[in-house]
Amino acid sequence: MNFNLPPQPASTRDAVYMQLKEQILKLELPPGTPLSENETSLLFKVSRTPVRESFLRLAGEGLVQVLPQRGTFVSLIDTVLVEEARFMREQLEKAVILLACSHFPEQSMQALLENLRQQQACVRDKDDKSMFELDEAFHRILFDGCSKSNTWSIMQQMNAHLNRSRMLRLVDDHNWEPLYEQHRQMAEAIKKQDSQTAQQLMTEHLSLNIADQALLKEKYPDYYK
Incomplete structure (x- = not known):
């Protein structure tokens, strides 16, 4: 596991926080993992103060x-919070893709198409971490293209438990072709300004998490609250 801090961080505390958060969200630090201020400070080569502050923030x-x-532990995934985040995300994403069908800048469409090309490579290479990042980026491009970047940022504040569940789904099942295909069809619906199809695809896409939760909780009971 790589514990090197990113170059020229805004602050040591922020750098420790961001890297710990990334490792938790990507399941490099799985739910239930014990965390030690002393051991973490040694791994990051920092004092215990920024580590303690990062733990409190997390x-x-x-x-x-x-x-x-x-002691201190990586929290278990809370299915109630997963569903609440999914519900919020579904409402906002359906609204945004509706906007995208009425007006979506050409630059943003090209960014979507490039994202899809990279997703194809991830499907082929079974690169779960990159696939998760590209999945997130695909949806963020929709918000950015509709001038709703702040909405995306606010939505992300509730997505921690949902994102860990989504990451676990990618790690558990490498059949990502349906995920890619839904993204491809959404981009096509936006190009055609087919708002009805676009919203239906988005609903089906985000509803996958409902079925996944029961299966994942049964398969990884130690990860869930």
């Missing part, structure tokens, strides 16, 4: 849990 986001007399 706890505030629900990614870390501090249990009295037991």
Whole structure:
């Protein structure tokens, strides 16, 4: 596992926080993993203060849990929070793809098509981490292209548990062709300004998480609350 901090961070605290968060979201630090201030400070080659502050910040986001007399752990995935985030995301994403069907800049469309080309490579190479990042990027391009970047940022604040569940789905099942195909069809519907098809595709796309949750919870019971 790579614990090197990114170059020229805004602050040591922010760098530690961002890397810990990335490792939690990408399941490099799986749910239930114990966290030690001392061990983490040694791995990052920093003092314990930025590590402690990062743990507190992550706890505030629900990614870390501090249990009295037991220690600090990566929090388990909360299915209630997963569903709430999915519900919010579905409403906002359906609204955004409707906007995209009425007006979507050519530059944004080209970004979508390039994203799809990269997704094809990930499907072929079974690169789960890159596939997750490209999945996120595909949806972010929709928000950016519709001038809703702030909405995307606010939505991300509720996505921590949902994103870990989505990452687990990618790691567990490498049949990503249906995921890619839904993205491709959404891009095609936007090009044709077919709002009805686009919204239907988005609903089906985000509803996959509902069925996935029961299967993942049964297969990875130690990861879920």
